[in-house]
Amino acid sequence: MMNNRIRQQWEALGSDDPYWAVLSHPEKQHGGWNKDEFFRTGTDEIADALAKASSLEVRLRFDVALDYGCGVGRLSRALSPSFQRVIGIDISDAMLAEARSANTSFDNIQFVRNSGNALPSIGDGEIDFIYCNIVLQHSPRKTQRSLLGEFSRVLRPGGLLIFQTPAHQNLMTLKGLLHFLLGNHVLNIGRTLKYGKARVMEMHTFPKSDVLKTLDEAGASVLKVERFDCAGRSFISYVYFVTKH
Template sequence: MADSDHNWRLWGERDPYYAVLTHARFRSDSIEDHRREFFEGGEVFVSHWLSQIERYFGALPRGRALDFGCGVGRLTLPLADHFESAVGLDIAPAMLAEARRNSDGRPIDYLLSDDSLSRVEGSFDFVISCIVLQHIPVARGMAILGRLLDRVNPGGGAIIQLSTRRNHSRWQRLGEQIRHTVPGGQAVMNLLGGRAADTPVMQMNEYPLDGVLRLFDERGFHEMLVRYQNHGGTDAAMIIARRSYA
């Protein structure tokens, strides 16, 4: 299996906005024409899902918020508008550097991530992670998710998005196997797809929804709402939840 952390660092150096949202208009050579759209989408996303969690579970405390896999700050920036302060975590130093440039003095701390969240201090009233865990191998991702949920204060909320099934053909799955397990397979598949041979892997993983929901429940999130999503043939779940006070 390809090293997801290494490849994400490469994406941060080469094409950070596209790595966050894989649309051609967010490529490095065109992002300046679409920067406003990129960040406005993040503002709409955060406002919508915060309203949803509060609609179903009541008002959240608005102290600290955490964005895991923050990338260039697309969701972290609006979090800082809804909460007193925000923390953005990412594995890619280049992503964090770009996020800091985008933050314009907002009350946000950007920190280098690791599996144990060792650089993060304290707890949070809200944790979000979207279009991130799918790029992390499942065993690692589940352990990280447990640690993220542990950081949520009683009465606080979480919004977690993850992929649950890739509805790919036999040939697509064979291509993925070649890409991830055969020496030189990534370069071959890139060339066949019309990409540069050294284009990094954007790893995709399927999470067991029952296991994820069990993890939420074990961490005290007994109120949960799950929304089904489809991302280009990949089944995904958006989980919004609130941690119980007792």
């Protein structure tokens, strides 16, 4: 039931304003993103992620990369020149339709829809590099826990997983305090009134200690954790660099 609600939200977002839904800058609503500018943000982000990866004690192979929560393919496209094959996975058919349309010249990318809580189409240890940013935060904690287990399962030994999720609300901000006190069910009413039904984005947290425990139980090893508040000032977020032995 929960996943159905989340999927419906992202089908609506993907149909209404898919580029803004991926990078929700206020001034970019209603088709405000220039697509070249939009995709350049992905190129810069992946370049930074791979530079950080090179500083870790991981001998990364560049065969298969997974972009989880790929949206319109912003990061899948950026991964394409470095990897033999890129798999972009998303919960929304509308997002994937735009991803396929926008990335026709990148023939090593495969876009796939999934349920939002598992990776049944990918076998154990098949993926060299997994990247997931500003995605898990839109799924409930139970779903995030399931996905971290799946990421660990499909990551090859010696591969690298990089993902971000908010640990908790920033109670020093009004929005963070309201999210803590009211939760998504109440806030969704206000979001609908302010932005319209097609622009509701839920935010969910996953405490850092629980993330680390989940990864440990899945047999993954955390190499590095950095503060990374890309979810906005209302949340305290971290990016995790993870491998598997």
